[in-house]
Every structure is written in structure tokens, then in C-alpha cells.
Amino acid sequence: LTGCFGGVFLKDGRIVVTNGCGQGKPVKEYFDALRGYLQERHSLVIDETVANYGCVVHDMPAVDNFLTGKENVLLVGEAGGFNRCAEGITSALITGQAAGESILKSVQTGEPASEIYLVTAKQEMERCRKAYGFLEKNLGVNPFTRGSNSRPGS
Incomplete structure (x- = not known):
């Protein structure tokens, strides 16, 4: 459903929905699937989207590449x-x-x-x-x- 991970939390009075997936994967498709699931199964109502952000999460520890x-x-x-x-x-x-x-x-x-x-x-x-x-x-x-x-x- 999320490709890798998903999260929902409250911050500053707003609901924040997050997700992540592996390199080259369709992050927007996974996000849309997660949002649809939350709307259908948990009655999530989104009145407005305040912001969309993206970032790259490095894989340094996963490939044993620490830089101290x-x-x-x-x-x-x-x-x-x-x-x-x-x-x-x-x-x-x-x-x-x-x-x-x-x-x-x-x-x-x-x-x-x-x-x-x-x-x-x-x-x-x-x-x-x-x-x-x-x-x-x-x-x-x-x-x-x-x-x-x-x-x-x-």
C-alpha cells in the first residue's frame, strides 16, 4: 500500500500524512493509495492541502556507509x-x-x-x-x- 512506510500524525492542529518508497518507485501513486485507504477505511476528510514536500532518504546505514x-x-x-x-x-x-x-x-x-x-x-x-x-x-x-x-x- 505505501511502498515502504506510511505515517499519520497531528502537528500544529493539522493532520500530516507521510509515505516513502524505494528509489525509482512511484511515490505519488503510493501516497494516493494511502490517502484513498485512509479516506475509505478510516473516514479521513481532507478539506485542503496546505503543502506537499518531498525529500530523499539516504541508504548509508543500509549499505554500511557511515561517515563519522x-x-x-x-x-x-x-x-x-x-x-x-x-x-x-x-x-x-x-x-x-x-x-x-x-x-x-x-x-x-x-x-x-x-x-x-x-x-x-x-x-x-x-x-x-x-x-x-x-x-x-x-x-x-x-x-x-x-x-x-x-x-x-x-
Whole structure:
């Protein structure tokens, strides 16, 4: 129905409907299918569309491509490839804290912050890998890198 994921939540008094799908997939078709489902099955009424946005979600953790930085430049959260299947705030908080602690330790020891951070970020890298591995194991495919060719409703 959604191609990969869908979500509905309330923000600032408005209902926000989101969806995502793999590269090259028809995101608008999936969104229309999700909206139709919500209207038909859950009586969703849309009086007006305030905005339409699109973005590209990277597949860095799904393909084990983390970039933690070098020397005194540290990359945290999605900038460094840390997210758990399109959920990035948890990884951003964890790696942000790890980066801050790495900088403090670097100041105290003289060791490059990037080397300390690489070690402290490894646990979050593993959590991200496991999240994508879970999808691969349970869906038989990783929708963030090698999604199926199915269309909405098929």
C-alpha cells in the first residue's frame, strides 16, 4: 500500500500524512493509495492541502556507509549516515552526545576527536545495521536499497 512506510500524525492542529518508497518507485501513486485507504477505511476528510514536500532518504546505514568525520570535524545523525530505517532522531541524539563526549575527551587527552568518536559511535552503527537487517530478514528485502517492483494495490 505505501511502498515502504506510511505515517499519520497531528502537528500544529493539522493532520500530516507521510509515505516513502524505494528509489525509482512511484511515490505519488503510493501516497494516493494511502490517502484513498485512509479516506475509505478510516473516514479521513481532507478539506485542503496546505503543502506537499518531498525529500530523499539516504541508504548509508543500509549499505554500511557511515561517515563519522575526520580530525576535529564530526558528523552526527543522518549527516553521518546514522538512522534506523528512516527514523533519525534517536541516532541523532545518541551520536550527538557521543560526539560531544569525544570532543571533551580529546581536549583532555590530546587524542584526535575523530578517533575517539569512531570508537564511541560503533555501538550506534551496529544498532542501525540491525534495524536494516531486521527488515531484510523479515521482509526478504531491504526497501531502502533493493525494494520490490510491486505497485500500489498489487
